[in-house]
Amino acid sequence: MLSRDPTYLGTVASVSGSAVSIHLAQSVASGLSIINGRTYRIGQVGSFVRIPQGYQDLFGVVSQVGAKAAPLPQQSVDDDTGRWMEVQLVGEAIGGTFERGISQYPNIGDGVHLAIESNLRRIYGTAEQGHIVVGTLSSAESIPAKIALDELLTRHSAVLGSTGSGKSTTIASLLRSITSPPVDTEAYPSARVLMLDIHGEYSTALADVAKVFSVDPQAGEEKLLIPYWALEAGDLLAFLTGGVDGPRETAFTDKLFELKIASHKATPFPGVDESSITVDTPIPYSLKQLWHDLIDFEIATFDGPQRDQSTRQDAGDADKLIAPKYKPHAMGAAGPFLNQQAFGIRRQLNLLRSRLLDRRYDFLLHPGSWEPNLGGKTKQDLDALLAGWLGGSKPITILDLSGVPSAVLERLIGSILKIVYESLFWSREKTEGGIERPLLVVMEEAHRYLSTNTESLASETVRKIAKEGRKYGVGAMIISQRPSEVDETILSQCGTFFALRLSNPSDRQRVQGTLPDGLVSLLDVLPVLRTGEAIIMGEAARLPMRCRITLPSQEHRPRSSDPEVTQQWSLQRRAEGYDRVVASWRAQRPRAVVRDAKVKRDKVTDESAED
Incomplete structure (x- = not known):
């Protein structure tokens, strides 16, 4: 017809x-x-x-x-x-x-x-408030693609796509839509976003709207410092000692608890009752003093008929990590005698000392003005740390973790998330808490620390955020190129999905499980999506939509583009210095140098002005 x-x-x-x-x-x-x-x-x-x-x-x-x-x-x-x-x-x-x-x-x-x-x-086309523009519909490029900001944050979200599909650019564009929207759209000057940047891709791209903390800071960035005493005792000890259990763990936790009590007595902390203090209460204490007291107990020798006379010859120096000296023990009944009550933790204490001396972990174990003296007193408290991370003058805070050693990365991310979530959870009645001023936590490369088979502090904390964060104003955005490797509990709590190009069948299957059976066929196009094109579905989208994400300007794009092989290989060979390569490798810092360039600068005066 x-x-x-x-x-x-x-x-x-x-x-x-x-x-x-x-x-x-x-x-x-x-x-x-x-x-x-x-x-x-x-x-x-x-x-x-x-x-x-x-x-x-x-x-x-x-x-x-x-x-x-x-x-x-x-x-x-x-x-x-x-x-x-x-x-x-x-x-x-x-x-x-x-x-x-x-x-x-x-x-x-x-x-x-x-x-x-x-x-x-x-x-x-919605005229309702609370919607941000992320791109245009693929089928009608004159129609803006809008998503609801409330549902994006409170119902959590995930950005999923294979390498090279445009994830980093999508994130940069999405965050700019929130923090610096076009003139004719609604602005959010009090937005609060915390990004965990694993590869250091976003520092330059979002420099104008973000405050950057880095282990190896560049000009305009601040040093990333995380006080070890704000971490949970069990996770910190696992890193410092290689893992302890039973009486050995009790030896560490008892001494740690004793130092926290002494610190509170010396400088009482507001709102803290001594009877409520536990080993996990974020009260400063000295790891050096912890090591010194425990090693002193382990290596002590005694003399006398009752074996109760100390043979200590030198008290050592806790601040310089020098152990006390005792007369060496002797065989037989002559003495000196070993401490029969020692816990047998000398190996763990040696590892703790080596960690404290390792410069790679200074950002954690020697956190600047947050490092306690031997008595547990610090120059700054956690309020200054949280003010920098959550209360800065710019809407986005980027924690650049690209310089963090891989041995501690997973624990560190878990600790950061724990600090942030616990602070907002317990301050939920305050105007700075998450209910009055919500927080969006953006987690890059989530499959590295939120794996299905990993029971880590990071996984535990993100599960808690995914299940309960909505009530306390903490939203999660999971970014991954391998959704099949991300913990299923976490991914199932995400209400909005940005699905970019995905080729792996198991990854596509994980995303397809988020749609009703009748609409699953919409995701059959995932392997052939163009770079920067996404299917947005879930709570924040009125309907599943295929859209082109708006590209930021060239200077505001993340440093995640592919190497230009043809262009670089076509250049003439030039002199190369692999001593610089080795220097970065040894220092575990990409910007380490062999020789510091010391430039003498003289003050320049304007002679014409003087005349």
Whole structure:
């Protein structure tokens, strides 16, 4: 049947639940339709169709397209072209208002029309507050792709895509949409975003809207310092001693608790009652003093008939990590005698001392003005640390962890997340807490520390954020190129997904599990998405939409682009210094130098001004 309406596609042939089968009309045999000067392709999977129902319109998404091999003999070509579409009903519009879900089903024989640009504006064009623009629809580039900011944060989100699919650029664009939107859109000057940047990609890209903390800071960046005494005792001891249990662990925790009590007595902390202090209470204490007291007990020797007279010859120096000296013990009954009550933790104490002397861990074990003296007193408290991370003058805080040794990276991330979540959880009644001023935590390369098979502090804390963070104003954004390796509990709590190009079948299967069965076919295009193109679905999107993410300007793009092999290999060979390579390798810092360039600078005076 032919129709004068250029949007006409065909008629409803069958209805089964939300699935509708459509027989295509002969008028759309070409597969192309030109409407109001725009060309539309017919039968694109993921495109929208409109089914008029009087004063309201039903909208559906094309999930499957096919054709019979040949018309049946008893049917004429005019009656059945042999071409059909499968559509999943997703919502309805009455007037200019679109709502998800449907109140009635179409009838057999109802006309089906192509959803043109004006129809798409009814679906995606929202004037409500709290929406940010992240790009444009792939099917209609004049229509902005908007997502709801409230649902993005409170229901958590995940950005998933293979290497080179445009994840880093998507994140940079998304954060800019929140912190520095276009002039004619809503601004969020009190936005609060904390990003864990594993590879140091975003420091330059977001420098104008972010405060950067780095282990190896550049000009304009601040030193990343994390006080060890704010970490949980068990996780800290696992790193410092290689792991202890039983009486050996008790020896460490008892001494640690004793030092925290002494620190509180010397300088009482506001709001803290001595009876409520535990080994995990974030009260400063000296690791040097902890080591010195324990090593003194381990190596002590005694003399005398009762074996109770100390033979100490030198008290040592806790601040310089010099152990006390005792007379060496002797065999037999002559003495001196070993301390029979020693815990046998000398090996663990030696490892603790080596950690304290290792310069690579200074950001954690010697945290500047947060490092306690032997009595447990610090120059600055945790309020200054949190003010830098969460209360800066810029909306984004980037913790550049690219210079952190891999041996401690996973524990460090877990500790950072624990510090931030615990502080916002316990301050939920304060204006600085997460309820009054929510926080979005962006976690790059999440599969490295949120793995399915890892029971780490990071996984435990992010699970808690995913399950309970909504109530306390803490939202998580998980970024990964291998969603199949991310803890399933964490990923299942994400309400919004940005799915970029994914080639691995197991990764695609994990993403497909987030959509209703009828719309799973929309994700069949994941392997062929263009770079920077994403399918956005979930709580923050009114409907699943395929869109092109807005690219930031060249100077605001992350440092994640591929090496330019042809250009670099076409250059003439030049002199190279591999001593610089070795210097960076040994120092575990990409910007380490062999020789510091000391430039003498003289003050320049303007002689003409003096005349």
